Amino acid sequence: MRFLNNIKIPISILLLATFANCAEIDKETGLILSSGFEEVKSNCTVCHSAAFIIHQKGDRDTWLSMIRWMQKTQGLWEFDKQTEENILTYLASNYPPGSASRRDNLKPQFLPPNPYSPN
Numbered sequence: 083m084r085f086l087n088n089i090k091i092p093i094s095i096l097l098l099a100t101f102a103n104c105a106e107i108d109k110e111t112g113l114i115l116s117s118g119f120e121e122v123k124s125n126c127t128v129c130h131s132a133a134f135i136i137h138q139k140g141d142r143d144t145w146l147s148m149i150r151w152m153q154k155t156q157g158l159w160e161f162d163k164q165t166e167e168n169i170l171t172y173l174a175s176n177y178p179p180g181s182a183s184r185r186d187n188l189k190p191q192f193l194p195p196n197p198y199s200p201n
């Protein structure tokens with residue numbers, strides 16, 4: 083029983099860390115629920131579905147340039163500074179570059195033989 087007492091805390095930390103990683107998803111749009119979500123939902127799912135956002139990744143500058151492009155060419159309205167700030171922070175932190183949208187590469191043992199391999 084002593085043993086259990088010793089591992090209780092590490093296990094709780096592990097569980098917390100695991101659950102902290104699961105972002106909650108809005109059922110209607112599929113967008114991650116976090117700060118700024120309401121503004122993104124009400125401004126960014128009017129002309130197209132949120133799938134455009136979910137399948138896109140970018141840092142702040144990339145997101146800003148997409149917004150500017152839509153404002154210039156697609157009739158997206160201007161935002162006040164605070165709204166734009168909240169939208170950009172939401173997009174850049176929930177849909178950042180590099181969080182892979184595809185599966186990991188296959189391990190070598192699951193690949194067919196490489197015909198160009200020297201051996």
Ligand code: HEC
Nearest residue numbers: 125126128129130134135138148149152156157158159169
């Ligand atoms: C006034 C209409 C309108 C609004 C509002 C709007 N968009 Fe768009 N958006 C478009 C159009 C039109 C396209 C291009 C669709 C196409 O390529 O067929 C587009 C494309 C996109 C794309 C895909 C770009 C690409 O290159 O793949 C993303 C991502 C996107 N929008 C995100 C957003 C975000 C984030 C917001 C909120 C800040 C937003 N949209 C609000 C009209 C809008």
